[in-house]
Amino acid sequence: MAFFHHISPKMWQEIAKYGRKLVEHGLVESNFGNISIRAGDKMLITRTGAALDEITENSVVEVDILNTSSMDIIASSETVVHREIYRQTSALAIIHAHCQYAVVESLLAGPSGLILPVDSEGQYFLGDIRVVGGGIGSHELAENLADALSRHRGAVVYSHGTFAIGRTLGEAYIVTTQLEHSCKIKYLYGLASSEKGNK
Numbered sequence: 001m002a003f004f005h006h007i008s009p010k011m012w013q014e015i016a017k018y019g020r021k022l023v024e025h026g027l028v029e030s031n032f033g034n035i036s037i038r039a040g041d042k043m044l045i046t047r048t049g050a051a052l053d054e055i056t057e058n059s060v061v062e063v064d065i066l067n068t069s070s071m072d073i074i075a076s077s078e079t080v081v082h083r084e085i086y087r088q089t090s091a092l093a094i095i096h097a098h099c100q101y102a103v104v105e106s107l108l109a110g111p112s113g114l115i116l117p118v119d120s121e122g123q124y125f126l127g128d129i130r131v132v133g134g135g136i137g138s139h140e141l142a143e144n145l146a147d148a149l150s151r152h153r154g155a156v157v158y159s160h161g162t163f164a165i166g167r168t169l170g171e172a173y174i175v176t177t178q179l180e181h182s183c184k185i186k187y188l189y190g191l192a193s194s195e196k197g198n199k
Contacts, residue, residue: 009057011037011039011044012044012055012056012057012059012060014037014169015035015036015037015044015046015055015059015060015169016055016056016059017169018035018095018169018170018172018173019035019046019051019052019053019054019055020052020053020055021173022035022052022053022095022097022173022176023052023053024053025177026100027097027098027099027176027177027180028052028097028098028099028161029098030051030052030053030054031049031050031051031052032052032098032161033052033095033096033097033098033161034046034050034052034076034077034078034082034096035052035093035094035095035096035169036076036082036086036093036094037092037093037169038065038086038091038092038093041064041065041066042062042063042064042065043062043063043065043082043083043086044060044061044062045060045061045063045075045076045079045082046059046060046061046075046076047059047060047061047074047075047076048074048075048076048077050076061074061075063075063079063083065083065086065087066087077136077137078096078136078137079137080137080138080139080142081096081137081141081142081145081163082094082096083142084139084142084143084145084146085142085145085146085149085163085165087146088146088147088149088150089146089149089150089165090167091149091165091166091167091172092166092167092168093165093166093167093168093169093171093172094163094164094165094172095162095163095164095169095172095173095175095176096161096162096163096164097161097162097164097176097180098160098161098162099161099162099176099179099180099183100180101180101183101184101186101187102115102156102161102162102179102180102183103156103159103160103161104183104187105129105156105183105186105187106131106156106157106158106159106160107158107159109131109158110131110158111131111132111133111158111159112131112132112133112158113131114128114129114130114131115128115129115130115131115156115182115183115186116128116129116186117129117182117185117186118182118185118186118189119181119182119185119186121178121181121182122178122181122182122185122186125175125178126152126153126154126175126178126179126182127152129152129154129155129156129179129182129183130148130152130155130156131155131156131157131158132144132145132147132148132155132156132157132158133157133158134157136160141157145157145163149163149165153165153166153171153175154175154176154178154179156179156183162176162179162180164176164179
């Protein structure tokens with residue numbers, strides 16, 4: 001049985017497409033991370049524990065954006081965060097991934113720090129990358145991320161992973177890959193620089 005009624009199959013299939021891409025490209029482990037699409041005052045979001053590379057119609061659930069919903073209990077644990085981002089930004093799609101290098105760089109930067117890209121693409125497309133704190137699925141995290149994403153297309157949650165927004169899931173996916181690429185380049189550059197300095 002499906003958990004929504006008036007959202008087209010194309011929408012959950014789009015979530016399935018990007019769920020597979022995230023797992024295939026090592027941006028998230030299968031059962032972690034979450035994806036949502038906005039449709040008016042509703043959003044379609046992956047269910048808690050859903051394997052992102054095995055999304056079906058029953059892996060997503062429709063919940064209200066303006067109010068909590070009885071369906072929240074089976075929706076992603078980050079539903080409160082997605083909801084607040086939609087309330088405070090113009091986002092129409094959100095991807096939360098557990099990108100490894102982004103997590104490492106967030107640990108180095110601290111829970112309210114900045115990650116400064118060293119690659120030209122990161123500097124041009126992302127600028128300074130904000131790191132925000134807050135417990136998983138908490139109102140504190142929801143507020144901190146909504147604030148960061150009202151001015152940036154992506155941010156990193158301290159020790160947890162990336163959140164990226166866009167007008168489409170395609171846009172949010174590109175921002176996710178940019179965040180991880182810039183964090184990887186920064187980490188490897190720092191490693192190479194320290195090795196060079198030790199010679």
